[in-house]
Amino acid sequence: MAKHLTETDIEKILHTLDGWQGRLTWEALCDSLLPLIGTRPTRQTLSAYVQIQEAFQHKKGRSNVMNDKAKVPPSLTVAAQRIKRLGEENARLRHENEGLLEQFVIWQYNAYCHGLTKLQLAAPLPKARRGSSKG
Numbered sequence: 001m002a003k004h005l006t007e008t009d010i011e012k013i014l015h016t017l018d019g020w021q022g023r024l025t026w027e028a029l030c031d032s033l034l035p036l037i038g039t040r041p042t043r044q045t046l047s048a049y050v051q052i053q054e055a056f057q058h059k060k061g062r063s064n065v066m067n068d069k070a071k072v073p074p075s076l077t078v079a080a081q082r083i084k085r086l087g088e089e090n091a092r093l094r095h096e097n098e099g100l101l102e103q104f105v106i107w108q109y110n111a112y113c114h115g116l117t118k119l120q121l122a123a124p125l126p127k128a129r130r131g132s133s134k135g
Helices: 007-018 026-037 043-047 050-061 074-113
Strands: none
Touching: 007 026, 007 050, 007 074, 026 043, 043 050, 050 074
16 A cells, blocks of 8 residues: 655655756655655656656756766855755746635636625634544
8 A cells, every 4th residue: 555645754855856956756855755755656647646747847848057077176066056046946936926826826817706705704613623533
């Protein structure tokens, strides 16, 4: 049975994708996750999560801008890798944010069409009823 990924697992996977170097394939990604999350997920498990699938496609479509072969001291190499990883993470988060903003506009339009007021939309969530079960 396939393992369901936790939010922590997803963050680790996204972090791995942001810092990925070399040829990226689903198999290579799955293999690299075994020591990080304690199990080797399948391609289907990973691609079932929209965040992971979009990050994979985003990383796959980008060229490695900082892929120069110049010899640099190790400290600069580490810094360059970190800058590259942060740049990739930033680009992925920007893309994800654009998607969320588009979703918000759709919700805003639908709320307007159905006559929902700003007050109704901003109402707090109901308190969770702990301890009650229906079984």
